[in-house]
Amino acid sequence: MDLDALIARYRRTVTGVEAESCDCGEQVLAGDEWRARGCGYLYEYLFDITFRDTLQDAIDAGSLSSDQAIQVRDVDERLKALLAENKIDTTGVRFWNNGVPRAISD
Numbered sequence: 755m756d757l758d759a760l761i762a763r764y765r766r767t768v769t770g771v772e773a774e775s776c777d778c779g780e781q782v783l784a785g786d787e788w789r790a791r792g793c794g795y796l797y798e799y800l801f802d803i804t805f806r807d808t809l810q811d812a813i814d815a816g817s818l819s820s821d822q823a824i825q826v827r828d829v830d831e832r833l834k835a836l837l838a839e840n841k842i843d844t845t846g847v848r849f850w851n852n853g854v855p856r857a858i859s860d
């Protein structure tokens with residue numbers, strides 16, 4: 755996956771959590787259905803967020819353009835808001851591993 759695709763994937767994950775909905779399957783899932791069978795399921799979310807670790811490796815290697823870095827920071831701020839809402843610490847370089855948004859269910 756190239757960097758633009760990785761960023762798009764990360765953005766899609768965060769946008770899905772904000773909306774508590776996704777359409778990556780054959781049908782749109784929302785709310786409890788999204789938590790039960792979609793990207794709101796804890797283990798699905800934990801898989802999806804590993805793409806942010808892959809992005810961090812690229813950031814650490816200096817591979818992102820300044821525009822790409824701005825895009826990642828923008829999505830990071832949105833994810834931090836979701837985590838803070840669930841009283842998760844948003845400090846640290848890999849803050850997304852500190853916990854999950856409130857909308858995510860196991």
Ligand SMILES: [Zn+2]
Nearest residue numbers: 776778792793
């Ligand atoms: Zn999905």
